[in-house]
Amino acid sequence: MDSTSHPAPESDTGPVEAEIRSILQVTFSPELLDVSNDSAMHRGHSGDDGTGESHFTVTIVADAFRGVSRLERQRMVNRALGDLPGQRVHALAIKAKAPGEV
Structure with missing residues (x-):
C-alpha cells in the first residue's frame, strides 16, 4: 500500500482552518491563537457537510x-471572519480574552 492511499492525519490543517487562522492573525495580532477543528466529534450530526471542516x-488572546x-x-471575531461562520463553518465556539485575563 503506498502512502497516497492513506487519509491525511487529522492534525493537518485544512483550507478553512488555515483561512480562519490567517484572518485572525492579521486582524488581531494575537499573543495567543489556537484554532481547533472539532469536526470529527460531529460526524453525522446536523451541520456536518462531509468536508471535515464544519465545527x-x-x-x-x-x-x-x-x-x-x-x-x-x-x-x-465573527465580523473579521466574514462569511465563514454560517456559510462554510456550521459551528464556531469563540473564547476571546484580553492579555492577563484568566
Missing part, C-alpha cells in the same frame, strides 16, 4: 479585547 473552537464585553468580542 471549530477559536481561543484568542489579543489587546483588541481590552475593555470590551464578551458579546462584543465574539462579534469582533
